[in-house]
Amino acid sequence: MRLYDYDDESEMDRLLNRGFGRLPIDDECIADATEKILLRAMKQNVSKCRNVVSFKLRHLYAIAASLLIAATAVTVFIRHMNEPDIKSSVISTIPVDNSVAVIASTTSNFDTTACGRENVYSTTDQSQLLLGIGSRTRTVIFEKTTLKVLRVNISTAAVKIDHGMIAVDVKKNTKDDSITIITPYANFTNVGTRFSVFADSVHGAGVEVFSGTVRATDREGNAYLIHAGSVWRSTNAGVVTNLTRSVAEVEHLANVFEANKFKEPVDWNLDYKIQSSDSVTKGNKGKRRREESAEVSELFVVDQVRNAISESCYTVLDSLLMVTLDRSYADTIYDIMLSAADRKHMKMHYSEEEQLRSRMANCDLFSVRKREAASAALLLLHKKYLRTPPATLLALVRIHRETFVDGTFNEDMGAEEAAILTKLGLYHETIECLEFLLKKYPKSSHGDYWRYTYATMLREHGDKVEALDAYEMYILNHPRGAYLEDAMYWTVDLSHSLRLRKEHLRAKNRYLQSYPSGRWVEEIKVSR
Amino acid sequence: MQCRDKRRVELFPVSMDDWDIVKMLRTTPENRNRCLSELIKRHYALVVNIGFRFFSDRQIAEDMAQEVFLKVHNTLERVSVGKQPFINWLCRITTNTCRSWYRRQASESRALDEKKIDFWHSAYENTDRGQEDRDAIFHVNNTLQKLSPKERMSLILTYIAELPTSEIAAIMNLPEYSVRRLVNRSEEAMRKQLAQQRLEKYALV
Numbered sequence: 028m029r030l031y032d033y034d035d036e037s038e039m040d041r042l043l044n045r046g047f048g049r050l051p052i053d054d055e056c057i058a059d060a061t062e063k064i065l066l067r068a069m070k071q072n073v074s075k076c077r078n079v080v081s082f083k084l085r086h087l088y089a090i091a092a093s094l095l096i097a098a099t100a101v102t103v104f105i106r107h108m109n110e111p112d113i114k115s116s117v118i119s120t121i122p123v124d125n126s127v128a129v130i131a132s133t134t135s136n137f138d139t140t141a142c143g144r145e146n147v148y149s150t151t152d153q154s155q156l157l158l159g160i161g162s163r164t165r166t167v168i169f170e171k172t173t174l175k176v177l178r179v180n181i182s183t184a185a186v187k188i189d190h191g192m193i194a195v196d197v198k199k200n201t202k203d204d205s206i207t208i209i210t211p212y213a214n215f216t217n218v219g220t221r222f223s224v225f226a227d228s229v230h231g232a233g234v235e236v237f238s239g240t241v242r243a244t245d246r247e248g249n250a251y252l253i254h255a256g257s258v259w260r261s262t263n264a265g266v267v268t269n270l271t272r273s274v275a276e277v278e279h280l281a282n283v284f285e286a287n288k289f290k291e292p293v294d295w296n297l298d299y300k301i302q303s304s305d306s307v308t309k310g311n312k313g314k315r316r317r318e319e320s321a322e323v324s325e326l327f328v329v330d331q332v333r334n335a336i337s338e339s340c341y342t343v344l345d346s347l348l349m350v351t352l353d354r355s356y357a358d359t360i361y362d363i364m365l366s367a368a369d370r371k372h373m374k375m376h377y378s379e380e381e382q383l384r385s386r387m388a389n390c391d392l393f394s395v396r397k398r399e400a401a402s403a404a405l406l407l408l409h410k411k412y413l414r415t416p417p418a419t420l421l422a423l424v425r426i427h428r429e430t431f432v433d434g435t436f437n438e439d440m441g442a443e444e445a446a447i448l449t450k451l452g453l454y455h456e457t458i459e460c461l462e463f464l465l466k467k468y469p470k471s472s473h474g475d476y477w478r479y480t481y482a483t484m485l486r487e488h489g490d491k492v493e494a495l496d497a498y499e500m501y502i503l504n505h506p507r508g509a510y511l512e513d514a515m516y517w518t519v520d521l522s523h524s525l526r527l528r529k530e531h532l533r534a535k536n537r538y539l540q541s542y543p544s545g546r547w548v549e550e551i552k553v554s555r
Numbered sequence: 556m557q558c559r560d561k562r563r564v565e566l567f568p569v570s571m572d573d574w575d576i577v578k579m580l581r582t583t584p585e586n587r588n589r590c591l592s593e594l595i596k597r598h599y600a601l602v603v604n605i606g607f608r609f610f611s612d613r614q615i616a617e618d619m620a621q622e623v624f625l626k627v628h629n630t631l632e633r634v635s636v637g638k639q640p641f642i643n644w645l646c647r648i649t650t651n652t653c654r655s656w657y658r659r660q661a662s663e664s665r666a667l668d669e670k671k672i673d674f675w676h677s678a679y680e681n682t683d684r685g686q687e688d689r690d691a692i693f694h695v696n697n698t699l700q701k702l703s704p705k706e707r708m709s710l711i712l713t714y715i716a717e718l719p720t721s722e723i724a725a726i727m728n729l730p731e732y733s734v735r736r737l738v739n740r741s742e743e744a745m746r747k748q749l750a751q752q753r754l755e756k757y758a759l760v
Binding site: 039042043044045046047048049050051052057060061063064065067068071459490492493496499500503527530 | 588591592595596599600601603604607608617620621624625628629658687688691692694695696703705706710714715729730733736737740742745746749750
């Protein structure tokens, strides 16, 4: 074997030419590869067609299903309007409005008051009430319990108990959440069930589920699914326990529905019809009353939101934000929360502002644009006032970018991510991020900063050659950039350290012509 | 008895331009597979060579080549015919695919396994010239892996794809003078590395 002499250029050239020769591939190999490629291409086409067909089919099914549902709803509605009341088996009725009625009571020792827009029901230590709430829910209010009905409409209801115990039965085949029960310690929402809820200042709040599933939300906003046969409790200290049925029996939570004391047995399967005091609910009159009732309920929710914000009661706010509302009311609630977060009429700590803004960013009630704006404001709050560590801030920025992929603020968020990565000194990630941003937003106003930072990161990492190229690209793309003088200086410095004589001279002359009285003139003039 | 001279009419004569094959593919969908097969037949070796030099692994190079031709298949309907030489367009796809595959890989440098060269160069084994070529390829590949991906690709496109500097600049998204400087620098680095390798090898002997 010959020893190649480094100075012998022709030998080196020969070695390179030999070493770079194209390696042969036999026809069999090419044929094999062709077959594989064609097969993959065919599979790709088939799966594309399948996706299109299944997409179209799904669309068709969805359209057919929604037409069927609409037709059924219309039919039921018309029937509901016209059908005479024949199924009523009410023992005694004290209708409050179209939505709520006392179906049965053990004694007359209970209170029913309407406080503004709230319907309040209180029982004594010797009385129980059976309430019908809406057309799908019956609730037994046990002794020494106060229940407030916050809101009722066709498909949903919200009630609040501060202390006491209730049992709830929701008619089967209800898909959506039918009733939400708000307590000081937790909120419970059914998913087509039968369950009981208690709340008091000693034991906190709890639920026992007899059939179906209940969703419980504690004060910290954590959600739990409680299935049939289970008991869940949240104490006022915030500790959550999952009790077994035997323990629940010991604590007298069993057989709730059999433990009520009505004179006549309550047939839970019977179809109760709520009627107003004039016992006529027909046609437009009934419809208008229902609409008014719904509107009153929505205004009531808006009011409750205002109260919840002023009292910093975020558990209640969370449950109110779960209520389905029209867009106009949702916008009103958003504006209320925004003006509170902007401190327009009330003082607020940064932590409280953070709570509000995060709810605004995550609540499905609001439009995507509003949520995006709230998320951007939240990130600014974290950055400027909450002194959030850079790693956490980076995670939040990434969540924002993933959630609002084509959002208005995505470019700025990208810039923010790049800045944080630079601060954290994560070289590879910064480089990747900057390359991505430069490619995706070539005409961005941040492009000046991005290109310069890219070149600087390369230089600081020791990639002098790449850094030199990057600085040249910066000079080419930003002839009036903010960092032009610096970029020109670094091209001089790097070409000198890389011993690229011609480039060094060219860069030096370029700098001296562009900045005859620049910051580094003396230093550059001295360099050879 | 007269024998008819049955000449097979070649669908793809050697002189046919690659873009003409693409036009045929668009106008006659029934010949789609045949057109694609012809393009693969013509350029598969080049793409695999580029991949092999970049990754120093034939298996990866072949997998990468499959992905390149799948991308070609997917974009043939949309690409502007005749805007640039077909080979340049293909090299651009290959370069981008290499880059994205490179990022997926865990390790930065790979030492070339001699067995892979044996598998590929069984034809050269028994001759002196074959042995020299084999050594040259081994050393050049080994040295290539020590360069940065950018330098590696610039040399591969210069030597393997034999593209002009202007085309390499367009593919790598760099100014032309940068490419020239990059290639010169990379060659310089290769020469130093190769000489160093030789010295080390003979120092051990």
